[in-house]
Amino acid sequence: MIETAAVRDALFDVRIRAIASNGSGVADLPDGRVVFVPRTAPGDHARVRLGKVKRKWAQASLVELLEHASNRVDAPCRLFEVCGGCSLQHLPYDAHLEWKGRFVYDAMTRIGGVRVDPPEVLPSPKPYGYRNRVSYSMRRLRGGRVVAGFHALGRPAHVIEVESECLLPEPVLRTAWSELRAHWGSGARRLPSGGNLRLTLRCAGDLVAL
Numbered sequence: 592m593i594e595t596a597a598v599r600d601a602l603f604d605v606r607i608r609a610i611a612s613n614g615s616g617v618a619d620l621p622d623g624r625v626v627f628v629p630r631t632a633p634g635d636h637a638r639v640r641l642g643k644v645k646r647k648w649a650q651a652s653l654v655e656l657l658e659h660a661s662n663r664v665d666a667p668c669r670l671f672e673v674c675g676g677c678s679l680q681h682l683p684y685d686a687h688l689e690w691k692g693r694f695v696y697d698a699m700t701r702i703g704g705v706r707v708d709p710p711e712v713l714p715s716p717k718p719y720g721y722r723n724r725v726s727y728s729m730r731r732l733r734g735g736r737v738v739a740g741f742h743a744l745g746r747p748a749h750v751i752e753v754e755s756e757c758l759l760p761e762p763v764l765r766t767a768w769s770e771l772r773a774h775w776g777s778g779a780r781r782l783p784s785g786g787n788l789r790l791t792l793r794c795a796g797d798l799v800a801l
Contacts, residue, residue, distance in 0.1 A: 597620050597622055597624055597641060597644055597649060598641065598644060599641055599642060599643075599644055600640060600641060601640070601641045602638060602639070602640055602641075602654065603620060603621075603626070603638070603639055603641065603651070604636065604637070604638050604639075604657060605618035605619065605620070605626060605628070605636075605637055605639055606618060606634075606635070606636050606637075607628065607631045607632060607633050607634065607635040607636075607637060607660070608633060609633055610632070610633060610679070610690045610693075611627055612694040612697070612698070613627075613678065614629065614677075614678020614679055615627040615628055615629045615631070615650075615678070616628045616629070616630075616631030616632060616633070616635060616637070618631075618637070618639075620649065624644075624645075624646075624647060624648055624649050625647065625648045625649075626639065626641070626648065626649045626650070626651050627648065627649070627650050627651070628650075628651045628652070628653055629652070629653070629678065629744060629745065630653050630671075630672060630678075630681060630744075631653055631656075632660040632662070632663050632681055632682055632686075633660060634659075634660030634661055634662070634663075635656060635658065635659060635660045635663065636656070636657040636658035637653055637654075637655070637656055637657060638653075638654045638655040638656075638657055639651035639652065639653055639654055640652050640654050642745075652745070662682065662683055662686060663681055663682070664681060664682065664683050665681075666680035666681050667680060667719070667758060668680055668756060668757070668758055669756060670741075670751060670753065670756055670757075672744070673743060673744055673751055674740075674741050674742075674743070674744060674751050674753075675741060675742040675743055675744040675745070675746075675747065675751075676741045676742075676757070676759075677759070684714065684718050685714075687718075688712040688714060689712070691712055692709060692710050692711070692712040693709075695710050695712075696709045696710060719758040719759060720758065720759070720760070720761055720762060721759070721761065722759045722760045722761065722764070723760075723761055723764070723793060723794050723795065724791065724792070724793045724794075725757070725759065725760040725764055725768075725791070725792055726789050726790065726791040726792075727739050727740055727741065727753065727768070727789070727790045727791075727792075728740065728741065728742060728750045728788070728789055728790075729750075729788045729789075729790055730750045730788075738750045738752045739752065739753070739772065739790070740752045740753030741753055741757070753768075754768075754769060754772065755768060755769040760792075761794055763794050763796075763797055763799060764792050764794050764799065767792055767794075767799040768792060771792075
């Protein structure tokens with residue numbers, strides 16, 4: 592049932608008009624509040640469920656895409672819908688560049704009060720497989736099983752288990768992470784239960800540092 596009052600768990604059908612700097616789609620509720628919806632794109636007609644509701648804005652989760660934006664694409668990463676890392680994989684790369692340029696311009700002019708021309712955003716020769724540093728969270732569950740990966744979308748206390756799926760690190764880091772996971776043995780299982788540790792890998796050429 593579509594609601595009229597902006598309260599937690601209420602459903603609304605909205606049209607996404609922009610992207611916020613955190614990657615969430617931006618739409619307007621009937622009462623004038625701005626609502627932020629992760630994993631949506633400008634042009635999407637979406638049914639959303641409200642979460643946190645403030646006086647001028649609200650956060651929501653995507654329930655159903657009623658109409659797709661014309662330039663929406665399938666995210667190349669299978670974990671995109673649940674991982675809290677990447678936020679724009681449902682858009683083509685040229686749209687990434689356009690919106691990132693807007694984020695910088697907005698930060699400089701509207702927030703910083705600096706008069707500048709809109710920046711030119713240069714494409715990377717490698718949209719994926721370029722990062723030479725990556726940080727993973729590790730958490731031991733009750734029973735001793737260790738999960739390691741990235742924080743879940745909207746749930747920073749939870750960890751999404753990642754083997755070698757992440758597309759951003761250089762290939763040598765993905766290989767090193769897979770080998771590390773295969774050989775960490777009982778040492779990882781002695782982590783304190785419930786606590787999070789951060790493990791960072793860096794590379795320079797074929798050399799990897801832990």
